[in-house]
Amino acid sequence: DFAELDLDRERRTGFPEVIYGESKTAEQISAIFRRMMEHSDRVLATRVSEGKAESIRSDVPEAEYHPIARTLSWHRNKPQYAPDEDYVAVVCAGTSDLPVAEEAAVTAEMLGCRVERIFDVGVAGIHRLFRRLELIRGAQAVVAVAGMEGALASVLAGLVERPVVAVPTSVGYGANFQGMAALLAMINACAPGIAVVNIDNGFGAGYYAALIQQNRKG
Amino acid sequence: DFAELDLDRERRTGFPEVIYGESKTAEQISAIFRRMMEHSDRVLATRVSEGKAESIRSDVPEAEYHPIARTLSWHRNKPQYAPDEDYVAVVCAGTSDLPVAEEAAVTAEMLGCRVERIFDVGVAGIHRLFRRLELIRGAQAVVAVAGMEGALASVLAGLVERPVVAVPTSVGYGANFQGMAALLAMINACAPGIAVVNIDNGFGAGYYAALIQQNRKG
Amino acid sequence: DFAELDLDRERRTGFPEVIYGESKTAEQISAIFRRMMEHSDRVLATRVSEGKAESIRSDVPEAEYHPIARTLSWHRNKPQYAPDEDYVAVVCAGTSDLPVAEEAAVTAEMLGCRVERIFDVGVAGIHRLFRRLELIRGAQAVVAVAGMEGALASVLAGLVERPVVAVPTSVGYGANFQGMAALLAMINACAPGIAVVNIDNGFGAGYYAALIQQNRKG
Amino acid sequence: DFAELDLDRERRTGFPEVIYGESKTAEQISAIFRRMMEHSDRVLATRVSEGKAESIRSDVPEAEYHPIARTLSWHRNKPQYAPDEDYVAVVCAGTSDLPVAEEAAVTAEMLGCRVERIFDVGVAGIHRLFRRLELIRGAQAVVAVAGMEGALASVLAGLVERPVVAVPTSVGYGANFQGMAALLAMINACAPGIAVVNIDNGFGAGYYAALIQQNRKG
Amino acid sequence: DFAELDLDRERRTGFPEVIYGESKTAEQISAIFRRMMEHSDRVLATRVSEGKAESIRSDVPEAEYHPIARTLSWHRNKPQYAPDEDYVAVVCAGTSDLPVAEEAAVTAEMLGCRVERIFDVGVAGIHRLFRRLELIRGAQAVVAVAGMEGALASVLAGLVERPVVAVPTSVGYGANFQGMAALLAMINACAPGIAVVNIDNGFGAGYYAALIQQNRKG
Amino acid sequence: DFAELDLDRERRTGFPEVIYGESKTAEQISAIFRRMMEHSDRVLATRVSEGKAESIRSDVPEAEYHPIARTLSWHRNKPQYAPDEDYVAVVCAGTSDLPVAEEAAVTAEMLGCRVERIFDVGVAGIHRLFRRLELIRGAQAVVAVAGMEGALASVLAGLVERPVVAVPTSVGYGANFQGMAALLAMINACAPGIAVVNIDNGFGAGYYAALIQQNRKG
Amino acid sequence: DFAELDLDRERRTGFPEVIYGESKTAEQISAIFRRMMEHSDRVLATRVSEGKAESIRSDVPEAEYHPIARTLSWHRNKPQYAPDEDYVAVVCAGTSDLPVAEEAAVTAEMLGCRVERIFDVGVAGIHRLFRRLELIRGAQAVVAVAGMEGALASVLAGLVERPVVAVPTSVGYGANFQGMAALLAMINACAPGIAVVNIDNGFGAGYYAALIQQNRKG
Amino acid sequence: DFAELDLDRERRTGFPEVIYGESKTAEQISAIFRRMMEHSDRVLATRVSEGKAESIRSDVPEAEYHPIARTLSWHRNKPQYAPDEDYVAVVCAGTSDLPVAEEAAVTAEMLGCRVERIFDVGVAGIHRLFRRLELIRGAQAVVAVAGMEGALASVLAGLVERPVVAVPTSVGYGANFQGMAALLAMINACAPGIAVVNIDNGFGAGYYAALIQQNRKG
Numbered sequence A, B, C, D, E, F, G, H: 001d002f003a004e005l006d007l008d009r010e011r012r013t014g015f016p017e018v019i020y021g022e023s024k025t026a027e028q029i030s031a032i033f034r035r036m037m038e039h040s041d042r043v044l045a046t047r048v049s050e051g052k053a054e055s056i057r058s059d060v061p062e063a064e065y066h067p068i069a070r071t072l073s074w075h076r077n078k079p080q081y082a083p084d085e086d087y088v089a090v091v092c093a094g095t096s097d098l099p100v101a102e103e104a105a106v107t108a109e110m111l112g113c114r115v116e117r118i119f120d121v122g123v124a125g126i127h128r129l130f131r132r133l134e135l136i137r138g139a140q141a142v143v144a145v146a147g148m149e150g151a152l153a154s155v156l157a158g159l160v161e162r163p164v165v166a167v168p169t170s171v172g173y174g175a176n177f178q179g180m181a182a183l184l185a186m187i188n189a190c191a192p193g194i195a196v197v198n199i200d201n202g203f204g205a206g207y208y209a210a211l212i213q214q215n216r217k218g
């Protein structure tokens, strides 16, 4: 009883609580995970290191580990999607942004969304983005993940009709301030249609995109 | 020709360009407004002071001025809503946040949404918020406007199922840094389901909420 | 004699000096602790790691270690409280805030207060807070410990009559700036009745709450 | 009805709402003031400029204006104090800090406290502080108001037994950042027994000191 | 003799000193301008308000005023350019960036460069930029002027072969910090081939582009 | 295929992509390096630690490692320079700035420039700079690398005719903020003819200087 | 009696209190000035605007106004200096720094020092500084006043044997942050022999230089 | 030849260069130390860790290591002081400030000053300071070392006649920002007679105090 689980959250907000693994031990995560498997049809833990994951999976072998996203997830029944199912697009600028982008993608999937990944299409080589534009424009919501100067998010918002959820990453150095440069850029985007979550908060962005997408179905 | 109007934007993003009135003269706003009335069925100008508005309306009497929101707007045909029409909730903490909240509301209305206003329900007297909670929970998207420490947005995100678009305002003094305290609080909200726009950017929040709402219909 | 002990402080301010263990060696802490046991009826050391504590307790077995609070304490005679004794409420938002909350609680106890702990009741699930509200409202002073956006402190100040001592914690990431987001939020709280101590300064908050409580008795 | 008055606050927190005059017109303040006179035995408005005050007092002649504190106040029955009544000490460093110190003093008086003022005793001439130390040490709570480097608050906390409520002021220039230097100094005070309110928030400090003092009586 | 003119600078660095008009009176600017006309074949003053310009031109009618750039300039012999002459491209994002872009353009012209202006082509409507790309790519150096999130500079650096001189402008509000958001974005650009000058420093950028261009001829 | 290589970049911007080694494994760098050797006549990887370099060179023995610059480079045919060939000057203030200065030098060499190194000539002993001034003034572009207060860049810009590319380094402590003090100093340089790249971005500065130099030949 | 004059300060620190005129009315300054003329042989008031000075001098005609320094001063007997008298050198970078430099010079004179002024010798044209170096090196203490990047102070400290008192000024724009860039540069100077006072604090620097100089005589 | 030693510095500024050991290897420090022993009568290296010191002393056994100050020093002939010799006072607030205070003391001694140490006299127990005041007031220059809120420096400047060289230390946590809170406090000190060096720069302060003291003798 080291945590007062908010088991009521699914009823209140439509989604179960997600386990934030950062400062928890493997034992704590295992225990909470197991307990949530009894109350919900899907469980997600984020920020789980490879080491912890290994030890947790010896307790909870049903949990699936995604090493790039650093997530552990479990569905009672894996969702199946029709080919023309609505989807969330998760777009990222560089290979270093992958962990955050995957955290967003896995979270949105967990919450019932089909996800299309469009990775490594930053503005330093903008033709890469244009090549994938049709796929991005077809999504119900777009998660834009970028570090350094974060320009990808502004460019996307100017090109797509659907809401862009921007995630600054801490990729960069010097006057980047661990992602603050990208966050400020995204908050100041000159195109409308962007809203921003915290630096490296792939989880928050995937969750938010799923809320938007779910609206569609609702 | 002081501005290269992005007349193509409506085709590209689903919404016409909105005139940002801050650094434009009344003459410039009048001219752009008139020109956009020829290309679109709805025109909106934001950050229009009372003084400018008066002089613009002598040129463009069709435009309606909203003194709190500081907007000028025009619809070829005013939209009519059914009583059970989906809506966007615009919630604000204090009376000083009203201009930003109204800018959000007017923008969302302009983009075709029915809007419910729930104002002056900040956490200093949280019972005021609970009294209005049913109305807020019924919305498709919630705009949360707050200055000072911006706690309203976190509290809302913990209570509603739908996406919260948080707008920090520059209301406050001292270590508030013109709204930066509220922005940081909102970006760090402990509840998921929040994304944030720039300080005092009621326009951006109303626009974003409308994108989410429009999704519903789409 | 590596330190010029302020043995006179108890006479001057009503409380003996508290040993700040962070940058001291186990030997130094042991020596100071022993020396203070000769001059006072209670001794407290904070920021003592588990490793140091073990080695100190082999020298000073009378000292009690609290592993979550990371404190070492000693009373010549443990205080006893009547069931209707006044108390300080220590409230915290999440499990990661526990070390700071416990440091506050142990400090206040050390200085003679009965303490009630109300933990893990952050605003992401605000119903948890309301369930415990009567207990909180009955306190003489309320210590509110929260990281991330620190909204718990504002919400509490709007709900209770007694002074709230707010402690921002460094729990969070990204644009949290190691607790600065929470500190700014608390300093800008829209409700009156809050004053703020440094980030992670559970000691300072517990001490302050005890000063307020002691007033009651004085 | 431009404001949803929190008339319930006196019942909930023990004190009536205080009118924050900064962004309100004279007409708005007059109307709220009158309405609160019907529901409470004492009314306070802060941040009221001399110009507004004059026009409000032609509507509400019962209100008393304090030009340094920039407050308007009214009591149904002025409180009378015994000579040995407990008191709050309001201490300030320099003459430029007077408006903030007076705001604190008037607020505490309004909330029923006897107040002793000890002004212009900053650390540049610390003998001035020592001359008044007995009076300060006799108080139930000490409000310490200082700009520039804010050292007065630390020095006081090291010298008195009672809680110090520190108010940084925006007095200073250059790398003072409108009071941020003093705020940081006070939050980092090396002596325990200090908690801090926002820059220039005399109101918040006076209110907090009154909460502590009231405890005494409670 | 209020200023120790650096008349030697043309010999030392290849260009005469440029008069920074901001904090100088009209009389001071007139006097310096006149004196420099005797020593050099070209004179430039920047940050000259319309009011000052009028009064200076009554003294120095040969000087030409550029009201958008807020510059006063004079050439003994206006340069003539061949149609295939190398050029500097000055590109800006929005109409509010025009004063800074024009300051850059006028400065580069003053220092002997042919200049092509490509204005109002920000990334919110990126097709506007692609329409002008051939002209931009033909330049010897590209000045990129943008406020808000400053994404234009990164996008340009990814598309052109020549050095981009990025100028953040103070256009924006809220968490823009008077241009700091754009400056940080430009300093962190993910594409190489960018270097940055101070916020609103059109002069510095035009000067720098001219140094690069001059190299070509040298 | 962990990375979408921008092989088209050489055609588009005149230079091949450079591998940023910081967050890549030795295996990833080896693979990309090999692949680029097939498409280009020169390959450069930066931010390669000694450990990684050793392991990469067992795969790609043709690559040359520069331990101070921490770069791996390869030329199909090493360029030869005439004694009177144009050159880039790389100037640095102290010995701690060497890694950044060497990264700049190696990058510029890689992109085809002859480079002259003028190291350890900071303003604390300015006579050292004056001794080397003729060599610096003869360059086509000057890279100025300095930490602490970064004054070297301003001093150089006042003394040379050619563009100065300023690189702040993170050398310093205390209120240096990992190079931010130097960055701000360089952005605010009182002499024109400076543009700035990110803290420790030797790569970006060498690249930029090469673009300027290349112009000369073009 | 709006101010508790520290008349004892001359005895305690060797110098009388100096009147800080910024936030005082002309009447207040007159009254304090007169009162100090009775207790001391020299009186100084700083930050006195031209308007206030005029009105004060009608009350206190003995006071001398220095319009650039914005000081009012009075000596019972003007000091006379021998031609070989020790002196303080006050050096400044540009004409915009003059008010601060003059404030320093007047303050040092007031406190009994002979002062040599070496103005407008910033590093953009460093030969101007070298021309005056002998005079500077002959001083007992050097006040270095500079805005923008403040490089002058570092350069001086590397060239002179005596202590340099560095004063950053708020001259600059953009990422200068009202003098913070210069302050950081000076605090991080690579040469030893510098200490720094607040932005625009000419008074503090002149006072400090006089303390050093006075030492010489003592 | 990894370093261009400024052997001329002693002639130019009166003191030899001091070796900054932080980023140098033991071998580099040994080599420079030996070389300087040939050119000067005293050598000092700062920021030398215990590990490096041991290895250096096996090469240069003449060097004396001071483990708290982390310095290595050597005098050809140790200076002897008369009992009434002038002295520098090095004062510090807490035991955690000792390394910085000792660095200052050793540096001043190295440069020929007699030093008096007054340690652990911070303002939390201000009576400790008053007990030592006579000794402090007798010094030619006072070095004030303090972390946290740095109030000691202001208090000292108000009490002593001689120049105070203030050194903020990085001692503290939370909103201390590694010493920035103390630095800002010291720069904003309300008493004149203070100048400030960088955070933890004991070397710079000791050097500066020695320059002042040397003046006395000069």
Ligand SMILES: Nc1ncnc2c1ncn2[C@@H]1O[C@H](COP(=O)(O)O)[C@@H](O)[C@H]1O
Pocket (backbone or CB within 6 Å): A190, A191, A192, B003, B017, B018, B019, B020, B021, B046, B047, B201, B203, B204, E094, E095, E096, E124
């Ligand atoms: N209040 C506002 N805040 C932020 N952006 C706005 C606002 N009003 C309009 N805009 C945006 O400003 C752009 C037009 O800018 P401009 O070309 O300067 O008129 C449009 O793209 C709008 O999306």
Ligand SMILES: Nc1ncnc2c1ncn2[C@@H]1O[C@H](COP(=O)(O)O)[C@@H](O)[C@H]1O
Pocket (backbone or CB within 6 Å): B094, B095, B096, B124, C190, C191, C192, D003, D017, D018, D019, D020, D021, D046, D047, D201, D203, D204
């Ligand atoms: N000077 C002040 N500074 C900060 N808060 C204040 C001040 N005066 C009144 N308040 C608070 O402002 C609230 C009223 O705000 P409003 O509804 O805008 O009048 C009350 O809850 C007071 O607690």
Ligand SMILES: Nc1ncnc2c1ncn2[C@@H]1O[C@H](COP(=O)(O)O)[C@@H](O)[C@H]1O
Pocket (backbone or CB within 6 Å): A094, A095, A096, A124, E190, E191, E192, F003, F017, F018, F019, F020, F021, F046, F047, F201, F203, F204
């Ligand atoms: N040291 C460096 N600093 C900044 N950018 C670099 C550096 N080295 C390579 N790059 C850039 O990094 C990009 C490659 O990033 P990546 O796709 O992560 O390998 C290229 O566009 C280079 O221009």
Ligand SMILES: Nc1ncnc2c1ncn2[C@@H]1O[C@H](COP(=O)(O)O)[C@@H](O)[C@H]1O
Pocket (backbone or CB within 6 Å): F094, F095, F096, F124, G190, G191, G192, H003, H017, H018, H019, H020, H021, H046, H047, H201, H203, H204
């Ligand atoms: N602890 C210190 N902090 C700051 N500067 C120092 C320190 N020790 C030595 N220095 C300075 O560092 C310079 C030598 O730097 P370096 O060439 O890297 O050895 C000398 O000019 C000293 O003035």
Ligand SMILES: [Mg+2]
Pocket (backbone or CB within 6 Å): A156, A157, A158, A159, A160, A161, A162, A191, A192, A193, B013
């Ligand atoms: Mg869009």
Ligand SMILES: [Mg+2]
Pocket (backbone or CB within 6 Å): A013, B156, B157, B158, B159, B160, B161, B162, B191, B192, B193
């Ligand atoms: Mg929610």
Ligand SMILES: [Mg+2]
Pocket (backbone or CB within 6 Å): C156, C157, C158, C159, C160, C161, C162, C191, C192, C193, D013
């Ligand atoms: Mg309350």
Ligand SMILES: [Mg+2]
Pocket (backbone or CB within 6 Å): C013, D156, D157, D158, D159, D160, D161, D162, D191, D192, D193
């Ligand atoms: Mg105390």
Ligand SMILES: [Mg+2]
Pocket (backbone or CB within 6 Å): E156, E157, E158, E159, E160, E161, E162, E191, E192, E193, F013
């Ligand atoms: Mg490029």
Ligand SMILES: [Mg+2]
Pocket (backbone or CB within 6 Å): E013, F156, F157, F158, F159, F160, F161, F162, F191, F192, F193
């Ligand atoms: Mg130059």
Ligand SMILES: [Mg+2]
Pocket (backbone or CB within 6 Å): G156, G157, G158, G159, G160, G161, G162, G191, G192, G193, G194, H013
């Ligand atoms: Mg020197």
Ligand SMILES: [Mg+2]
Pocket (backbone or CB within 6 Å): G013, H156, H157, H158, H159, H160, H161, H162, H191, H192, H193
């Ligand atoms: Mg003094």
